[in-house]
Amino acid sequence: MKSLLSRGSPLDDSAAQLKAIGEFSELLRGLPRFREKLASHGMNPLHPARTEIFQVNAGKMCNQTCRHCHVDAGPDRREIMTRETFEACLKVIAATEIPTVDLTGGAPEMNPHFRWFVEEVTRLGRKTMVRCNLTIILANERFRDLPEFFARNRVHVVSSLPYFEKAHTDRQRGDQVFEKSIEALKLLNAQGYGREGSGLPLDLVYNPSGAFLPGAQASLETEFKKALQSRYGITFNALYTITNMPISRFLEYLQNSGNLDDYMERLVNAYNPAAAAGVMCRNTISVGWDGKLYDCDFNQMLDIPVASQGSKTVFDFDARALGSRSIAVDQHCYGCTAGAGSSCGGATV
Numbered sequence: 428m429k430s431l432l433s434r435g436s437p438l439d440d441s442a443a444q445l446k447a448i449g450e451f452s453e454l455l456r457g458l459p460r461f462r463e464k465l466a467s468h469g470m471n472p473l474h475p476a477r478t479e480i481f482q483v484n485a486g487k488m489c490n491q492t493c494r495h496c497h498v499d500a501g502p503d504r505r506e507i508m509t510r511e512t513f514e515a516c517l518k519v520i521a522a523t524e525i526p527t528v529d530l531t532g533g534a535p536e537m538n539p540h541f542r543w544f545v546e547e548v549t550r551l552g553r554k555t556m557v558r559c560n561l562t563i564i565l566a567n568e569r570f571r572d573l574p575e576f577f578a579r580n581r582v583h584v585v586s587s588l589p590y591f592e593k594a595h596t597d598r599q600r601g602d603q604v605f606e607k608s609i610e611a612l613k614l615l616n617a618q619g620y621g622r623e624g625s626g627l628p629l630d631l632v633y634n635p636s637g638a639f640l641p642g643a644q645a646s647l648e649t650e651f652k653k654a655l656q657s658r659y660g661i662t663f664n665a666l667y668t669i670t671n672m673p674i675s676r677f678l679e680y681l682q683n684s685g686n687l688d689d690y691m692e693r694l695v696n697a698y699n700p701a702a703a704a705g706v707m708c709r710n711t712i713s714v715g716w717d718g719k720l721y722d723c724d725f726n727q728m729l730d731i732p733v734a735s736q737g738s739k740t741v742f743d744f745d746a747r748a749l750g751s752r753s754i755a756v757d758q759h760c761y762g763c764t765a766g767a768g769s770s771c772g773g774a775t776v
Contacts, residue, residue: 702768
Protein backbone atom coordinates (compact mmCIF):
# COMPACT_ATOMS: atom_id res chain seq x y z
CA MET A 428 0.00 0.00 0.00
CA LYS A 429 1.15 3.54 -0.77
CA SER A 430 0.24 6.68 1.12
CA LEU A 431 -2.80 8.76 0.18
CA LEU A 432 -0.39 11.47 -0.94
CA SER A 433 1.49 9.19 -3.33
CA ARG A 434 -1.73 7.82 -4.79
CA GLY A 435 -3.15 11.29 -5.37
CA SER A 436 -6.19 10.45 -3.24
CA PRO A 437 -8.68 13.27 -2.60
CA LEU A 438 -8.48 12.30 1.08
CA ASP A 439 -4.90 13.52 1.21
CA ASP A 440 -6.55 16.92 1.72
CA SER A 441 -7.55 17.52 5.36
CA ALA A 442 -10.48 19.73 4.33
CA ALA A 443 -11.85 16.85 2.25
CA GLN A 444 -11.60 14.55 5.26
CA LEU A 445 -13.48 16.96 7.53
CA LYS A 446 -16.12 17.45 4.83
CA ALA A 447 -16.60 13.68 4.48
CA ILE A 448 -17.05 13.21 8.21
CA GLY A 449 -19.38 16.19 8.49
CA GLU A 450 -21.58 15.22 5.56
CA PHE A 451 -22.24 11.72 6.83
CA SER A 452 -22.76 12.70 10.43
CA GLU A 453 -25.01 15.68 9.81
CA LEU A 454 -26.78 15.43 6.46
CA LEU A 455 -27.40 11.69 6.27
CA ARG A 456 -27.93 10.88 9.91
CA GLY A 457 -28.81 14.17 11.54
CA LEU A 458 -26.18 13.58 14.21
CA PRO A 459 -25.25 16.49 16.50
CA ARG A 460 -22.12 18.55 16.13
CA PHE A 461 -19.47 17.62 18.68
CA ARG A 462 -19.62 21.14 20.11
CA GLU A 463 -23.36 20.67 20.73
CA LYS A 464 -22.67 17.40 22.53
CA LEU A 465 -20.12 19.12 24.75
CA ALA A 466 -22.51 22.00 25.42
CA SER A 467 -25.28 19.62 26.48
CA HIS A 468 -22.98 18.54 29.33
CA GLY A 469 -21.74 22.04 30.16
CA MET A 470 -18.30 21.48 28.60
CA ASN A 471 -18.24 23.86 25.63
CA PRO A 472 -15.74 25.32 25.13
CA LEU A 473 -13.23 22.72 26.23
CA HIS A 474 -10.28 24.18 28.12
CA PRO A 475 -6.82 22.75 28.78
CA ALA A 476 -5.65 21.55 32.16
CA ARG A 477 -1.98 21.45 33.25
CA THR A 478 0.26 20.44 30.34
CA GLU A 479 1.87 17.12 31.23
CA ILE A 480 2.89 15.83 27.79
CA PHE A 481 4.91 17.57 25.11
CA GLN A 482 4.26 15.45 22.04
CA VAL A 483 6.70 15.81 19.16
CA ASN A 484 6.01 14.41 15.69
CA ALA A 485 9.47 13.70 14.26
CA GLY A 486 8.07 13.25 10.76
CA LYS A 487 5.81 11.21 8.51
CA MET A 488 8.54 8.90 7.20
CA CYS A 489 7.94 5.28 8.25
CA ASN A 490 9.10 1.81 7.26
CA GLN A 491 5.48 0.60 7.27
CA THR A 492 2.28 1.66 5.51
CA CYS A 493 -0.51 0.53 7.84
CA ARG A 494 -4.11 0.41 6.66
CA HIS A 495 -5.48 2.31 9.66
CA CYS A 496 -2.76 5.01 9.89
CA HIS A 497 -4.16 8.44 10.77
CA VAL A 498 -0.82 10.06 9.86
CA ASP A 499 -0.74 8.64 6.31
CA ALA A 500 2.87 7.75 7.08
CA GLY A 501 5.05 5.49 4.96
CA PRO A 502 8.40 5.00 3.21
CA ASP A 503 7.28 7.42 0.50
CA ARG A 504 6.79 10.34 2.91
CA ARG A 505 9.71 12.76 3.22
CA GLU A 506 8.43 15.24 5.80
CA ILE A 507 10.80 15.18 8.79
CA MET A 508 11.56 17.57 11.64
CA THR A 509 14.74 19.60 11.22
CA ARG A 510 17.52 20.03 13.79
CA GLU A 511 16.49 23.69 14.18
CA THR A 512 12.93 22.70 15.11
CA PHE A 513 14.16 20.05 17.53
CA GLU A 514 16.37 22.69 19.17
CA ALA A 515 13.33 24.96 19.56
CA CYS A 516 11.51 22.06 21.22
CA LEU A 517 14.40 21.64 23.66
CA LYS A 518 14.22 25.33 24.59
CA VAL A 519 10.53 24.94 25.41
CA ILE A 520 11.14 21.79 27.44
CA ALA A 521 13.95 23.47 29.41
CA ALA A 522 11.85 26.60 30.06
CA THR A 523 8.80 24.71 31.34
CA GLU A 524 8.06 21.99 33.87
CA ILE A 525 6.37 19.65 31.40
CA PRO A 526 7.45 16.21 32.72
CA THR A 527 7.03 13.97 29.65
CA VAL A 528 8.22 14.21 26.06
CA ASP A 529 6.30 11.89 23.73
CA LEU A 530 8.08 11.17 20.43
CA THR A 531 5.93 9.95 17.59
CA GLY A 532 5.84 9.77 13.78
CA GLY A 533 5.79 7.95 11.33
CA ALA A 534 8.66 6.02 12.77
CA PRO A 535 10.43 8.71 14.85
CA GLU A 536 13.61 6.62 14.91
CA MET A 537 14.08 7.29 11.17
CA ASN A 538 14.70 10.97 11.80
CA PRO A 539 18.49 11.53 11.67
CA HIS A 540 18.32 13.75 14.78
CA PHE A 541 16.27 11.28 16.83
CA ARG A 542 19.01 9.88 19.06
CA TRP A 543 20.57 13.25 19.72
CA PHE A 544 17.18 14.65 20.75
CA VAL A 545 16.43 11.75 23.09
CA GLU A 546 19.82 12.18 24.77
CA GLU A 547 19.24 15.91 25.20
CA VAL A 548 15.79 15.35 26.73
CA THR A 549 17.35 12.79 29.08
CA ARG A 550 19.98 15.35 30.15
CA LEU A 551 17.15 17.75 31.01
CA GLY A 552 15.83 15.15 33.40
CA ARG A 553 12.53 14.63 31.61
CA LYS A 554 10.85 11.33 30.86
CA THR A 555 11.03 10.32 27.20
CA MET A 556 8.32 8.19 25.62
CA VAL A 557 8.81 6.74 22.13
CA ARG A 558 6.04 5.39 19.91
CA CYS A 559 7.86 2.46 18.32
CA ASN A 560 6.27 0.29 15.62
CA LEU A 561 8.67 -2.56 16.59
CA THR A 562 9.57 -3.57 13.03
CA ILE A 563 11.86 -0.53 12.73
CA ILE A 564 14.28 -2.35 15.07
CA LEU A 565 14.73 -5.03 12.40
CA ALA A 566 14.54 -2.75 9.35
CA ASN A 567 18.33 -2.69 8.89
CA GLU A 568 21.56 -2.72 10.91
CA ARG A 569 21.27 0.98 11.63
CA PHE A 570 18.40 0.31 14.03
CA ARG A 571 19.41 -3.05 15.58
CA ASP A 572 20.84 -1.39 18.68
CA LEU A 573 17.68 0.60 19.43
CA PRO A 574 16.73 -1.63 22.40
CA GLU A 575 20.13 -0.92 24.01
CA PHE A 576 19.81 2.80 23.19
CA PHE A 577 16.33 2.93 24.70
CA ALA A 578 17.47 1.16 27.86
CA ARG A 579 20.54 3.38 28.28
CA ASN A 580 18.33 6.48 28.18
CA ARG A 581 15.53 4.93 30.27
CA VAL A 582 13.07 5.53 27.45
CA HIS A 583 9.45 4.47 27.98
CA VAL A 584 8.66 2.34 24.91
CA VAL A 585 5.08 2.23 23.61
CA SER A 586 4.74 -0.33 20.83
CA SER A 587 2.02 -1.08 18.31
CA LEU A 588 0.69 -4.65 18.24
CA PRO A 589 -2.85 -4.92 16.88
CA TYR A 590 -3.30 -8.48 18.17
CA PHE A 591 -1.42 -11.50 19.49
CA GLU A 592 -2.16 -13.48 16.34
CA LYS A 593 -0.48 -13.19 12.94
CA ALA A 594 -3.57 -12.87 10.72
CA HIS A 595 -5.04 -9.88 12.55
CA THR A 596 -1.73 -8.05 12.80
CA ASP A 597 -0.56 -8.60 9.21
CA ARG A 598 -3.98 -7.65 7.83
CA GLN A 599 -3.73 -4.25 9.47
CA ARG A 600 0.01 -3.54 9.31
CA GLY A 601 1.44 -5.61 6.43
CA ASP A 602 2.93 -9.00 5.59
CA GLN A 603 5.43 -10.46 8.10
CA VAL A 604 4.86 -7.61 10.56
CA PHE A 605 3.72 -10.01 13.27
CA GLU A 606 6.85 -12.19 13.19
CA LYS A 607 9.11 -9.13 13.17
CA SER A 608 7.14 -7.56 16.03
CA ILE A 609 7.53 -10.69 18.15
CA GLU A 610 11.28 -10.77 17.48
CA ALA A 611 11.59 -7.08 18.38
CA LEU A 612 9.63 -7.58 21.61
CA LYS A 613 12.01 -10.38 22.58
CA LEU A 614 14.97 -8.04 21.99
CA LEU A 615 13.34 -5.42 24.21
CA ASN A 616 12.64 -8.01 26.91
CA ALA A 617 16.30 -9.05 26.76
CA GLN A 618 17.23 -5.49 27.77
CA GLY A 619 14.87 -5.66 30.73
CA TYR A 620 11.89 -3.97 29.12
CA GLY A 621 8.56 -5.18 30.48
CA ARG A 622 10.33 -7.05 33.29
CA GLU A 623 9.19 -6.49 36.87
CA GLY A 624 11.51 -4.19 38.80
CA SER A 625 13.57 -3.12 35.77
CA GLY A 626 12.21 0.41 35.61
CA LEU A 627 11.99 0.01 31.84
CA PRO A 628 8.30 0.23 30.88
CA LEU A 629 7.10 -1.52 27.74
CA ASP A 630 3.47 -0.87 26.82
CA LEU A 631 1.53 -2.18 23.84
CA VAL A 632 -1.14 -0.48 21.75
CA TYR A 633 -4.25 -2.23 20.44
CA ASN A 634 -6.32 -0.80 17.58
CA PRO A 635 -9.45 -2.60 16.32
CA SER A 636 -9.03 -4.17 12.90
CA GLY A 637 -12.42 -3.00 11.62
CA ALA A 638 -15.25 -0.50 12.03
CA PHE A 639 -15.92 -1.14 15.72
CA LEU A 640 -14.86 0.16 19.12
CA PRO A 641 -12.14 -1.57 21.15
CA GLY A 642 -13.15 -3.97 23.89
CA ALA A 643 -12.54 -3.36 27.59
CA GLN A 644 -8.90 -2.40 28.10
CA ALA A 645 -8.38 -4.44 31.28
CA SER A 646 -9.81 -7.62 29.73
CA LEU A 647 -7.77 -7.25 26.55
CA GLU A 648 -4.62 -6.63 28.57
CA THR A 649 -5.17 -9.89 30.44
CA GLU A 650 -5.68 -11.75 27.15
CA PHE A 651 -2.57 -10.25 25.58
CA LYS A 652 -0.39 -10.98 28.59
CA LYS A 653 -1.52 -14.58 28.80
CA ALA A 654 -1.13 -15.26 25.07
CA LEU A 655 2.23 -13.54 24.59
CA GLN A 656 3.71 -15.15 27.69
CA SER A 657 2.51 -18.69 26.96
CA ARG A 658 3.27 -18.64 23.23
CA TYR A 659 6.43 -16.55 23.02
CA GLY A 660 7.70 -15.92 26.56
CA ILE A 661 7.09 -12.17 26.11
CA THR A 662 6.18 -9.86 28.98
CA PHE A 663 5.02 -6.24 28.95
CA ASN A 664 3.59 -3.74 31.40
CA ALA A 665 0.30 -2.31 30.12
CA LEU A 666 -1.98 -2.42 27.09
CA TYR A 667 -3.51 0.75 25.65
CA THR A 668 -6.74 0.46 23.68
CA ILE A 669 -7.10 3.23 21.09
CA THR A 670 -10.18 3.85 18.96
CA ASN A 671 -9.48 4.20 15.24
CA MET A 672 -10.13 7.79 14.25
CA PRO A 673 -12.30 8.36 11.13
CA ILE A 674 -9.52 10.25 9.35
CA SER A 675 -6.84 9.60 6.72
CA ARG A 676 -6.37 5.95 5.66
CA PHE A 677 -8.93 4.62 8.14
CA LEU A 678 -11.44 7.09 6.72
CA GLU A 679 -10.63 5.73 3.26
CA TYR A 680 -11.32 2.22 4.52
CA LEU A 681 -14.63 3.32 6.02
CA GLN A 682 -15.70 4.92 2.75
CA ASN A 683 -14.62 2.03 0.55
CA SER A 684 -16.29 -0.56 2.79
CA GLY A 685 -19.52 1.44 3.14
CA ASN A 686 -19.09 1.71 6.92
CA LEU A 687 -18.55 5.43 7.41
CA ASP A 688 -22.08 6.47 8.34
CA ASP A 689 -22.61 3.50 10.67
CA TYR A 690 -19.23 4.03 12.31
CA MET A 691 -19.90 7.72 12.94
CA GLU A 692 -23.30 6.88 14.37
CA ARG A 693 -21.69 4.29 16.62
CA LEU A 694 -19.20 6.86 17.91
CA VAL A 695 -21.87 9.49 18.55
CA ASN A 696 -24.19 7.07 20.34
CA ALA A 697 -21.32 5.88 22.53
CA TYR A 698 -20.42 9.44 23.61
CA ASN A 699 -19.34 9.46 27.26
CA PRO A 700 -19.07 12.83 29.09
CA ALA A 701 -16.67 11.26 31.60
CA ALA A 702 -14.39 10.30 28.72
CA ALA A 703 -14.68 13.83 27.31
CA ALA A 704 -13.38 15.26 30.59
CA GLY A 705 -10.24 13.14 30.28
CA VAL A 706 -9.34 13.66 26.61
CA MET A 707 -5.61 13.95 25.89
CA CYS A 708 -5.89 17.41 24.31
CA ARG A 709 -6.45 18.82 27.80
CA ASN A 710 -3.00 17.83 29.10
CA THR A 711 -1.00 17.65 25.85
CA ILE A 712 0.62 20.03 23.39
CA SER A 713 1.36 18.46 20.01
CA VAL A 714 4.20 19.76 17.85
CA GLY A 715 4.09 19.05 14.11
CA TRP A 716 7.19 18.09 12.14
CA ASP A 717 7.33 21.69 10.87
CA GLY A 718 7.04 23.21 14.36
CA LYS A 719 3.36 24.18 14.26
CA LEU A 720 1.35 23.64 17.45
CA TYR A 721 -1.82 21.59 17.82
CA ASP A 722 -4.10 20.45 20.62
CA CYS A 723 -3.50 16.81 19.76
CA ASP A 724 -1.97 14.49 17.18
CA PHE A 725 -5.34 14.03 15.43
CA ASN A 726 -5.92 17.77 15.04
CA GLN A 727 -2.38 17.95 13.68
CA MET A 728 -3.21 15.50 10.89
CA LEU A 729 -6.34 17.46 10.04
CA ASP A 730 -4.45 20.79 10.00
CA ILE A 731 -6.51 22.23 12.86
CA PRO A 732 -4.06 24.50 14.75
CA VAL A 733 -4.25 25.67 18.34
CA ALA A 734 -6.69 28.53 18.85
CA SER A 735 -4.08 30.76 20.46
CA GLN A 736 -3.23 34.05 18.78
CA GLY A 737 -0.06 34.54 20.78
CA SER A 738 1.50 31.13 20.21
CA LYS A 739 1.15 29.22 16.96
CA THR A 740 4.52 27.47 16.65
CA VAL A 741 7.22 26.02 18.88
CA PHE A 742 9.35 29.05 17.89
CA ASP A 743 6.92 31.49 19.57
CA PHE A 744 5.81 29.12 22.35
CA ASP A 745 3.95 30.99 25.11
CA ALA A 746 2.77 28.75 27.93
CA ARG A 747 0.48 31.43 29.38
CA ALA A 748 -1.28 32.11 26.07
CA LEU A 749 -1.70 28.40 25.40
CA GLY A 750 -3.06 27.82 28.89
CA SER A 751 -5.93 30.25 28.29
CA ARG A 752 -6.95 28.94 24.87
CA SER A 753 -10.09 27.02 23.96
CA ILE A 754 -9.40 23.58 22.49
CA ALA A 755 -10.34 23.23 18.80
CA VAL A 756 -12.84 20.43 18.15
CA ASP A 757 -14.72 18.88 15.24
CA GLN A 758 -16.67 15.69 14.44
CA HIS A 759 -13.61 13.42 14.62
CA CYS A 760 -13.42 14.19 18.35
CA TYR A 761 -16.21 11.67 18.91
CA GLY A 762 -13.49 9.05 18.43
CA CYS A 763 -11.78 10.08 21.68
CA THR A 764 -15.00 10.34 23.71
CA ALA A 765 -16.81 7.12 22.78
CA GLY A 766 -17.24 4.38 25.34
CA ALA A 767 -14.30 4.20 27.75
CA GLY A 768 -12.58 6.99 25.85
CA SER A 769 -9.41 6.93 23.82
CA SER A 770 -6.09 8.74 24.06
CA CYS A 771 -2.41 8.16 23.38
CA GLY A 772 -2.40 6.56 26.83
CA GLY A 773 -5.36 4.30 26.14
CA ALA A 774 -8.81 4.42 27.73
CA THR A 775 -9.59 7.56 29.73
CA VAL A 776 -12.24 6.16 32.08
